[in-house]
Amino acid sequence: MQPTARRLILAAPTLAALACGEASEGSGRSGSGAEATTVSATDSAGVDIVRISDLGALDLPELDLRLLYSTAADIELYHVVGAVFLPDSSLAIADRGSSEVLFLDQQGSELQRVGREGEGPGEYVDMAGIGVGSDGNVSVFDSRLQRFTFLDTQGSVTGVQRIHLNEAYVPLVHLGGGGFVAVLETRSFRPQGFQRGPLFLVVFDQAGEVVDTLGRWAGKERHVSSGRMTAVGFGATALYAGRGPHAVLATTDSVDIALYEASAPLTRIRGGNASREVTSEEKEAWTELALEVFPEDLRPSNRQRLEQAGVRDSYPAIGALKVDADGAIWLGGYPRLDDLERSWTVLGPDGIPVGRLKLPVYRAELLKVRDSGITGWAALDLETTIPSASHELLDVAADRIAVLRTGEMGEEFIEVYAVELPR
Numbered sequence: 001m002q003p004t005a006r007r008l009i010l011a012a013p014t015l016a017a018l019a020c021g022e023a024s025e026g027s028g029r030s031g032s033g034a035e036a037t038t039v040s041a042t043d044s045a046g047v048d049i050v051r052i053s054d055l056g057a058l059d060l061p062e063l064d065l066r067l068l069y070s071t072a073a074d075i076e077l078y079h080v081v082g083a084v085f086l087p088d089s090s091l092a093i094a095d096r097g098s099s100e101v102l103f104l105d106q107q108g109s110e111l112q113r114v115g116r117e118g119e120g121p122g123e124y125v126d127m128a129g130i131g132v133g134s135d136g137n138v139s140v141f142d143s144r145l146q147r148f149t150f151l152d153t154q155g156s157v158t159g160v161q162r163i164h165l166n167e168a169y170v171p172l173v174h175l176g177g178g179g180f181v182a183v184l185e186t187r188s189f190r191p192q193g194f195q196r197g198p199l200f201l202v203v204f205d206q207a208g209e210v211v212d213t214l215g216r217w218a219g220k221e222r223h224v225s226s227g228r229m230t231a232v233g234f235g236a237t238a239l240y241a242g243r244g245p246h247a248v249l250a251t252t253d254s255v256d257i258a259l260y261e262a263s264a265p266l267t268r269i270r271g272g273n274a275s276r277e278v279t280s281e282e283k284e285a286w287t288e289l290a291l292e293v294f295p296e297d298l299r300p301s302n303r304q305r306l307e308q309a310g311v312r313d314s315y316p317a318i319g320a321l322k323v324d325a326d327g328a329i330w331l332g333g334y335p336r337l338d339d340l341e342r343s344w345t346v347l348g349p350d351g352i353p354v355g356r357l358k359l360p361v362y363r364a365e366l367l368k369v370r371d372s373g374i375t376g377w378a379a380l381d382l383e384t385t386i387p388s389a390s391h392e393l394l395d396v397a398a399d400r401i402a403v404l405r406t407g408e409m410g411e412e413f414i415e416v417y418a419v420e421l422p423r
Helices: 280-291 296-309 366-372
Strands: 004-011 037-044 047-052 065-070 080-085 091-095 100-104 110-114 127-132 138-142 147-151 157-162 168-174 180-185 193-195 198-204 210-218 222-225 228-231 238-243 246-251 255-261 264-271 320-323 329-332 341-347 353-360 393-397 400-406 412-419
Touching: 080 400, 080 412, 091 127, 091 412, 127 168, 138 168, 168 238, 168 246, 180 238, 198 238, 198 246, 210 246, 222 296, 228 296, 238 320, 246 320, 255 329, 280 296, 320 393, 329 393, 353 400
Parallel strands: 047 264, 080 127, 080 393
Antiparallel strands: 004 037, 037 047, 065 412, 080 091, 091 100, 100 110, 127 138, 138 147, 147 157, 168 180, 180 198, 193 222, 198 210, 222 228, 238 246, 246 255, 255 264, 320 329, 329 341, 341 353, 393 400, 400 412
C-alpha cells in the first residue's frame, strides 16, 4: 500500500540563531536562516509515518505544571527504579534500596510498604522496574532473579512468573496469556575496537521463549578491548520505555522513534535536531566525572580506557524517552553537564508534537553507581546498554506526572505535578 498524505504543519521560524556549540539543550535551530520547520505525516498500511525537519526549532506551547505534592519531607527513599500511577491516581514506587514497593494515596500520603530483600514471594534481590496493567495491578521485575512479581492495589502478591534466559533483557509490555514484549541485547566482545551492538524488540511467550522479533535498533557506541566494553563519551545509543500496552524505542543519533501497541506498530517518527558541539572543556569534564566512579588507585588505568574509547564531537540528538498511559511520547533533550533542566517535547500517539515543558535533570548518586553498576547519568554508563538510561520522568497518567529529584545530600524524593495536555 502506498503512503497517503494526511496533513502538513508549519511551525513558526525561530527568532534568534545561535552558533553551533553555544546553544543550550532544548534551544532552537543552529546557524542563520529563517526557514520554517516542517512536520509532515502520512499513513502507510495503518502506521502513522511522521517526519520532523528540526525538533528543537518547533514553536510549541509551554505546558503548565502545578505541584500537587512532594515526598521530600515525609517519605524516605533510597534508590527509586520506577514509579507508576494506578487508575485512581495513587502512586506505586519501586525502591531498590529498601527492596520495597511503596503505595501512596492521591495526596501523597503513605498507605503501605510491602516487600523485603530475599528470594521468596514478595521479596526482591535486584528490583529493576515496575509496571501497571489495564486491571490496575502492579508488576515488579527483578533482574537478578529474572522474575515478575504481581501485586494487587493493596500490595498483596497475586502471582509470580520466572524466566530463565542467558541474554540481557528488559520487559516493556505484558501480553495476554503471560507473554510479554521486551528489549533484548546480545553482547559480543568480537571484533575488538569500536562497535555498536544491536538491541532487538522481541515477543516472549509465557515460558520465556522468543516467538517473534519486531525490530532491531543500534545500541550504545562503545570500544571493546580485552573482554571489556567502554562507552564512547556522549555516545549515541538506543532508548526504550513501556507503559500499559505501549512500547517505544528510539535511537539518539537522530530523532528516530517507533511506537508499538502490544506487538503492532502504530507510529514511526523520523527527524533531526540541530547539532550541538561538545567542547574540549566538556570532554575533559566528562572524563573526570566518569573516573569518579572508580577508586583512586584504579583511575589511571581507567583513564587510558576512556581515552582509547574517545568522546564524540557533538551531543546526541535526544537523551531521554517515556511513553504515557495514553500512548503519547515524551521525548527528552540531551542536557549539557552543567544544565539544571532538561527540555521535554510531548508528541501525541500519532507522532504530532503538541507541547513542551522543562524538568530538573535527575543525576544518580555516584555511590549508587559503584554499588549497582546502574546509573541515571549518561556520562557514567561505561559498559552497559541495558538498562536504558534512567531519568527524572517516572510516569505520566491522568494529567499527572511523577518526577524523580535529588536533594543537596544526594537524597531522592518524588514530586507529583498536575499538567494539562492539549487534546
